[in-house]
Amino acid sequence: MAFPPLLDRLETFLLYSQDIPSQNLGFVDPKATTLDLSIAGKDYVIHQSPTILNRPGSTTGAVVWKITPLVADWLAASDNPLWNSGILSSSSGVLELGCGISGLVGLVLAPLVARYTLTDQSYVAKLVEKNIVENSPLGNSKQTKTSAQKRKSKPSAVYPKAELRFVPLDWELDEVTPSLTGSDKAKSFDVVIACDCIYNDTLIQPLVQTCADVCRLRASDKNSADKPAVCLVAQQLRDPEIFESWIKEFSRYFRTWRIPDNALTEGLRSNPGFVVHLGILRDAAETRN
Numbered sequence: 115m116a117f118p119p120l121l122d123r124l125e126t127f128l129l130y131s132q133d134i135p136s137q138n139l140g141f142v143d144p145k146a147t148t149l150d151l152s153i154a155g156k157d158y159v160i161h162q163s164p165t166i167l168n169r170p171g172s173t174t175g176a177v178v179w180k181i182t183p184l185v186a187d188w189l190a191a192s193d194n195p196l197w198n199s200g201i202l203s204s205s206s207g208v209l210e211l212g213c214g215i216s217g218l219v220g221l222v223l224a225p226l227v228a229r230y231t232l233t234d235q236s237y238v239a240k241l242v243e244k245n246i247v248e249n250s251p252l253g254n255s256k257q258t259k260t261s262a263q264k265r266k267s268k269p270s271a272v273y274p275k276a277e278l279r280f281v282p283l284d285w286e287l288d289e290v291t292p293s294l295t296g297s298d299k300a301k302s303f304d305v306v307i308a309c310d311c312i313y314n315d316t317l318i319q320p321l322v323q324t325c326a327d328v329c330r331l332r333a334s335d336k337n338s339a340d341k342p343a344v345c346l347v348a349q350q351l352r353d354p355e356i357f358e359s360w361i362k363e364f365s366r367y368f369r370t371w372r373i374p375d376n377a378l379t380e381g382l383r384s385n386p387g388f389v390v391h392l393g394i395l396r397d398a399a400e401t402r403n
């Protein structure tokens with residue numbers, strides 16, 4: 115067996131040889147139409163749709179999945195390794211794939227970075243845009259409003275379009291172009307995020323291809339070409355075969371590192387059943403066959 119596939123198998127073995135407590139499928143609450151979430155000292159009221167979730171077809175993004183509030187909370191911390199290492203900074207542009215209806219990671223990170231583009235299939239557009247409007251950072255303070263008051267009140271302020279925006283992007287149908295940044299000046303992204311997007315074998319190849327296409331925008335961006343884009347993939351550990359298929363495909367395009375448990379918050383570690391990997395695109399010559 116060649117060395118790289120052996121490493122992918124070893125990573126799967128290491129992760130799945132420990133006791134992983136059951137997280138069920140991993141929904142926060144699939145029956146609720148609103149969720150009150152508190153992340154990094156701020157309250158968010160997230161609208162979600164059990165009705166859309168139960169429609170025939172793939173509509174898993176109609177409700178919030180457990181890993182997403184955990185990732186948002188981890189990324190918001192000032193001692194997070196992405197901030198400490200300069201991967202994230204106040205001038206960063208971030209693109210999220212498969213954001214679902216909540217837009218939660220974007221809501222939490224957008225005030226800390228220059229630009230955040232949320233993407234998913236178009237069925238999430240209406241609710242994610244409502245969640246962006248209603249969870250604007252202005253007036254979002256624990257002292258000033260209860261979540262019930264927030265639900266009744268009109269949105270007080272909206273993110274300027276360029277800071278936090280939703281753009282439909284289907285991994286199987288759409289082309290990745292610099293226009294995803296929504297800016298005339300920025301032509302690429304510093305960080306690509308995907309939370310809980312690995313659960314279906316048929317989606318692995320188009321998802322990884324889309325991650326690679328977004329990171330590859332960097333090479334033709336003359337303002338930032340010297341700093342590679344970093345792809346962050348956070349997932350719940352479910353089926354080991356799906357995980358192994360993903361890591362094999364991802365490692366073909368990306369040099370891959372797992373964030374060690376001691377650099378994650380307790381809730382996001384492999385023992386509760388979650389894992390976060392970072393990838394940097396390989397050179398064309400290095401891409402595995």
Ligand SMILES: C[S@@+](CC[C@H](N)C(=O)[O-])C[C@H]1O[C@@H](n2cnc3c(N)ncnc32)[C@H](O)[C@@H]1O
Binds near residue numbers: 177182311317
């Ligand atoms: C399990 S949900 C996770 C949603 C959200 N990231 C969260 O953690 O709450 C998987 C997401 O992948 C999205 N997805 C599935 N197939 C897709 C495709 N072909 N193109 C774009 N997004 C897709 C779904 O719409 C859904 O939002």
